[in-house]
Amino acid sequence: MDRPPLTRPRxxxxxxxxxxxxxxxxxxxxWLLTATLETYLAGHHEAAVPGAIVSALLFxxxxxxxxxxLRVDADVRR
Amino acid sequence: MSLLRRPSALPLxxxxxxxxxxDEGYVTRxxxxxxxxxxxxxxxVGQLWxxxxxxxxxxGAPPAxxxxxxxxxxxxxxxxxxxxxxxxxxxxxxxxxxESYVAYSQKCTHLSCAVYFDAAKTxxxxxxxxxxxxxxxxxVLQGPPPRPLPRIRLQRRGDDLVAxxxxxxxxxxxxxxxxxxxxRARA
Numbered sequence: 001m002d003r004p005p006l007t008r009p010r011x012x013x014x015x016x017x018x019x020x021x022x023x024x025x026x027x028x029x030x031w032l033l034t035a036t037l038e039t040y041l042a043g044h045h046e047a048a049v050p051g052a053i054v055s056a057l058l059f060x061x062x063x064x065x066x067x068x069x070l071r072v073d074a075d076v077r078r
Numbered sequence: 079m080s081l082l083r084r085p086s087a088l089p090l091x092x093x094x095x096x097x098x099x100x101d102e103g104y105v106t107r108x109x110x111x112x113x114x115x116x117x118x119x120x121x122x123v124g125q126l127w128x129x130x131x132x133x134x135x136x137x138g139a140p141p142a143x144x145x146x147x148x149x150x151x152x153x154x155x156x157x158x159x160x161x162x163x164x165x166x167x168x169x170x171x172x173x174x175x176x177e178s179y180v181a182y183s184q185k186c187t188h189l190s191c192a193v194y195f196d197a198a199k200t201x202x203x204x205x206x207x208x209x210x211x212x213x214x215x216x217x218v219l220q221g222p223p224p225r226p227l228p229r230i231r232l233q234r235r236g237d238d239l240v241a242x243x244x245x246x247x248x249x250x251x252x253x254x255x256x257x258x259x260x261x262r263a264r265a
Binding site for chain 2: 038056
């Protein structure tokens with residue numbers, strides 16, 4: 001089944017949504033880094049591994065959204 | 079300049095590397111998203127740094143015990159400074175009773191100011207931002223410090239008080255043990 005052509009307003013909405021989501025993920029990642037550092041300095045070293053794993057997942061999601069933005073942008077310019 | 083600029087017919091690289099002075103300050107959504115993703119990468123690197131520090135801390139050898147003083151030398155309610163585990167780590171040895179000694183890191187957990195023992199209030203205070211810690215267990219009593227003071231594990235070996243380790247935010251009592259002699263701490 002063919003995809004409907006991506007119009008400029010729809011592309012802008014998609015890019016704005018992805019941008020907002022990246023911003024939210026970044027805020028979560030900042031909070032996670034702060035919380036992990038605080039926990040580490042309090043002597044609870046066991047929080048470092050799950051913190052790093054969750055941060056890696058958030059970073060991967062950000063990269064995925066960035067690739068999505070690039071693809072939509074390229075599609076609408078075509 | 080409007081953020082909703084229409085896409086030009088130019089290729090992407092021409093659109094980003096502009097020669098138009100008016101377009102110099104323009105930031106596209108794509109560029110802004112890239113900036114956010116790079117910031118996210120920075121956060122991830124920070125997490126990896128904490129993880130590496132955590133792993134190296136576990137793998138490191140425990141600090142060598144040192145004698146911080148003789149048991150009877152310190153009057154009840156008095157404190158003295160020693161350095162443990164390295165010469166750059168000042169600590170406070172406090173005699174809280176006839177046979178009761180506690181020791182804490184002298185660095186405030188807020189901004190690392192040097193804390194001191196207030197004998198009148200029997201608590202440890204930070205002069206920088208009026209933080210206070212319990213002399214009994216190092217917990218925060220008031221002020222901005224976010225964590226208890228790291229506690230130094232002490233052992234009584236004959237008449238000597240020996241620092242054997244550091245507990246981050248934990249608690250420990252002076253224990254008695256017979257062990258070989260240790261080097262004396264620098265006061």
